[in-house]
Amino acid sequence: MKVKLIYNPVSGHGRFKNHLDYIIEKFQEAGLQIEPFRTGKKEELDKMISLMNEKEYSKVLVAGGDGTINQVVNCLLKYNITLPLGIFPVGTANDYAQYFNLPHEIEEIVEILLGDHYTLSDIGLVNERYFINVASLGVLIDISQRTNTELKNSLGVLAYYLNGIGELSKIKPVQIRVNSEMLNYDGEILFMLIMNGKSAGGFNKIAPCASINDGLLDIFIFKKCPIYELAPLLLAVINGEHINNLNVIHFKTKELTVDTKNDVGTDLDGEEGPLFPLKVTVIPKKLKIIT
Numbered sequence: 428m429k430v431k432l433i434y435n436p437v438s439g440h441g442r443f444k445n446h447l448d449y450i451i452e453k454f455q456e457a458g459l460q461i462e463p464f465r466t467g468k469k470e471e472l473d474k475m476i477s478l479m480n481e482k483e484y485s486k487v488l489v490a491g492g493d494g495t496i497n498q499v500v501n502c503l504l505k506y507n508i509t510l511p512l513g514i515f516p517v518g519t520a521n522d523y524a525q526y527f528n529l530p531h532e533i534e535e536i537v538e539i540l541l542g543d544h545y546t547l548s549d550i551g552l553v554n555e556r557y558f559i560n561v562a563s564l565g566v567l568i569d570i571s572q573r574t575n576t577e578l579k580n581s582l583g584v585l586a587y588y589l590n591g592i593g594e595l596s597k598i599k600p601v602q603i604r605v606n607s608e609m610l611n612y613d614g615e616i617l618f619m620l621i622m623n624g625k626s627a628g629g630f631n632k633i634a635p636c637a638s639i640n641d642g643l644l645d646i647f648i649f650k651k652c653p654i655y656e657l658a659p660l661l662l663a664v665i666n667g668e669h670i671n672n673l674n675v676i677h678f679k680t681k682e683l684t685v686d687t688k689n690d691v692g693t694d695l696d697g698e699e700g701p702l703f704p705l706k707v708t709v710i711p712k713k714l715k716i717i718t
C-alpha cells in the first residue's frame with residue numbers, strides 16, 4: 428500500500444525536508460511506501476491529486492501549515508478523495524493541528540501517523556471553497572496575507588499580528604450585513620472570524636467554546652469601536668476574555684450569509700478567500716484526521 432506525502436518546502440522554517448529519510452524508513456518498516464510530492468504551483472497539486480487512484484493509497488499525509496492543508500483538502504474533495512488525512516504540523520501557527528494536540532517532535536508525530544486512530548472533523552464551505560479552521564474578513568486579513576512566509580518565520584505569529592495591529596488605526600471600519608437563522612446584523616465592523624477550530628493566527632483562546640465536530644461554526648463579529656478601546660480588546664482576545672466584550676458579538680450557527688458594498692478582503696486558513704457575497708455552511712464530520 429502507498430502513502431501520499433505532500434510537503435511544503437517553505438512552511439515554518441523549511442526544515443521538514445531534513446526528516447524525509449527518517450519518515451520513509453519508518454513507513455517502509457511498516458510495509459508502507461511513501462510517495463512524496465513537493466508543493467509549488469497550485470495547478471501542479473491539483474493535477475497530481477486528479478490523477479491519484481484512491482484505492483492504491485491508505486492515507487494522505489500533509490506537511491505544512493494551515494494554508495497547505497487548506498489547499499490539499501480543497502483538491503482532495505474536488506476529486507471526491509476521502510482518504511484519512513495525517514498532518515505534520517510544520518507551519519508557523521498550525522492552528523488546525525493544535526486543535527488535535529498533534530506533537531511537533533518528528534518521532535512522536537510519525538508514531539501517530541503510522542497508527543489508525545482517527546478524529547472526525549467538520550469543514551466549512553464558503554461559496555465553492557472549503558476551510559478547515561477559520562474563515563475571516565476585514566482588516567486583519569489584509570495584514571496576514573501581506574506578511575510572507577519568510578517574515579512570519581522570523582517574527583513569529585503573534586509578533587506579526589501585533590505589528591499589524593498598529594495599522595488598525597489607519598484602516599476604516601467596513602459596513603457588512605450578516606444573515607443567519609441565529610442572528611441578523613447590519614453595521615460597521617473591524618473584522619469577523621468564522622471559526623471551525625479554537626485558535627487562529629496563533630491566538631489560541633479565540634474560540635475556546637468551539638468544537639471541531641459539533642456541526643456548528645462559532646462566529647465572532649468585532650464591531651467598530653473607538654481607537655482607545657482597541658488595545659484592551661486585543662488583550663482580551665489574547666486572554667480569551669473577549670466573548671463578553673461589548674464590542675464583540677458571538678454566536679453559533681450552521682449557516683450564514685455575509686455581504687458588503689465595501690472593498691473587503693476575505694481569507695480562508697491564511698489563504699486569500701472568495702469574493703462577496705459569501706454563503707457559508709458547515710459540512711459535519713467530512714474529514715478523517717489521524718490523531
Ligand SMILES: Nc1ncnc2c1ncn2[C@@H]1O[C@H](COP(=O)(O)OP(=O)(O)OP(=O)(O)O)[C@@H](O)[C@H]1O
Nearest residue numbers: 438439466467491492493494495518519520521697
Ligand atoms: N514550493 C513553494 N515555494 C514557495 N511557496 C510555496 C511553495 N509551496 C507552497 N507554497 C505556499 O505556502 C503557503 C502555505 O504556507 P502554510 O500556511 O502552509 O505555512 P505557514 O504560513 O508557515 O503556516 P501557518 O499557516 O500555520 O501560519 C501557500 O500560500 C502556498 O502557495
